[in-house]
Amino acid sequence: CGEAYPAKHGGACQACTGDDPFVRATAPRPRLTAVPVEQAVGRKALHDMTSVEPGKSKEALFTAGQTLEAGDLCRLQRMGRMHVYLADDAAPGPDFVHEDDAAKALAEALCESGAIATAGPPREGKITLVAARSGLLAVDAGRLQALNALCDVALSTLHDATLVSQGQALGGVRAIPLFLHRQVLDRALALCGAGGPLCDVAPLRAARAGALITGTEVFTGLIEDKFAPVLARKLEALGSELAEVRFAPDSAADIAAGARQLLDAGCDLILTTAGMSVDPGDVTMNGLLEAGLEDAVFGMPVLPGNMTLLGRLGDAPVMGVPACALFHAVTSLDLLLPRVLAGRTITRADLAAMGHGGFCANCARCTFPHCPFGK
Known part of the structure; x- marks a missing residue:
């Protein structure tokens, strides 16, 4: 294609492969003619026109296609609209798409799965996107960035892995200019539907869920278990239940047996507690491996919650919850449990x-999940 590109991109030109990170600052624009508002009476507005009252309101007082009347002149002038674009004067040609039509096309592509509406x-080339069902928001951040790297389109979303309720606003898509070049729209639509x-x-x-509470001190009754209520509360908040609780001493064989008992009892999610640090009695991982743990991933850069374990026993996900969950209100468990329940492969x-964002600030007043932790 003759395009120069950075050596760090490797041997293949990204423009030729369709990624095209080398876009001009602005896309082509159609030539439009504005007329004085005094000449607009009896004619139709080309686009929405917004009035802003600081601290009070921001709304479109005039909408695309609305016939402007003599009584509208003063309002338009007070809005700073001394000249306006009119629908019957606009002839952008086939290479351009009106902002509202472009936004509608983008929104339809984003809503194709049925999970978003x-x-x-x-309005003004913008459409707000809402969750069509409750669940965990999934955002392909790479494609989102590629789309926003295009000229004249914008897609803003909540963070990936945010819990959303049905009807909750989760993003907005917009065509920035009044008329969007069709080539830009086509490339944006391709990104929406690719993969x-x-x-x-x-x-x-x-x-x-089944909980396997480990620790000889709890198993023998030296101390009272405080873990099961914590797990039950977090599960119930996400629509699940803690159906079974088993206790095991610091013995790999007993931990393996306890995990198998939970599976035999019909548990489809196994939560083990503590026993994954460096003390001699920390043998939870060994016990789970003896029980048949597969795809084990241990340790993560989240504080609190470094000593977290993920894996599976058969089809049942396994989460090893570190002891910090007994003390801290929010830990890695709160970040991972929704992902596991949503069926994500981690x-x-x-x-x-x-x-990045995995350090909890331990604020005096916790506002999780409305805070930077896990973002």
Whole structure:
């Protein structure tokens, strides 16, 4: 293609492969003619026109296609609209798409999976996206960034892995200019549909969880267990239940037997507690491996919650919950449990990425999840 590109991109030109990170600052614009408002009476507005009253309101007082009347002149002038674009004067040609039509096309592509819906018709080239069901928001951050690198389109979302309720606003898509170049729209639509939904909402399954409380001091009754109520509360908040609780001493064989008992009892999510640090009695991992633990990933860059374990026993996900969950109100468990219930496959790379934003500030007044932790 003759395009120069940075050596760090490797041997293949990204423009030729369709990624095209080398975009001009502005896309082509059609030539439009504005007329004085005095000449607009009896004619139709080309686009929405917004009035802003600081601290009070921001709304479109005039909408696209609305016939302007003599009584509207003063309001338009007070809005700073001394000249306006009119629908019957606009002839942008086939290479351009009106902002509302472009926003509608983008929203339809983003909503194709059925998990996301629109809050209403386009206004000023913008459409708000809402969750069509409750669950865990999934955002393909790479494609989101690629789309926003294009000229004249914008897609804003909540963070990936945010819990959303049905009807909750989760993002907004917009065509920035009054008329969007069709080539830009086509490229944006291709990004929306390439490789599955760019944005999705995964429902949380209602798990029948089993807890394996480890520790000889609890098993023998030297101290009272405080872990089961913590787990039950967090599960119930996400629509699941703590159906079974078993206790095991610091013995790999007993821990393995306890895990098998939970599976035999019909538990489809296994939560083990503590026993994964460096003390001689920390043998929970050994016991789970003896029980048949597969795809084990241990340790993650989240504080509190470094000593977290993920894996599976058969089809049942396994989460090893570190002892810090007894003390801290919010830990790695609160970040991972929704992902597990949503059926996400969590890899070592996923955990590694959580180090950015994975430090809890232990605020005097906790506002999780409305805070930077886990973002």
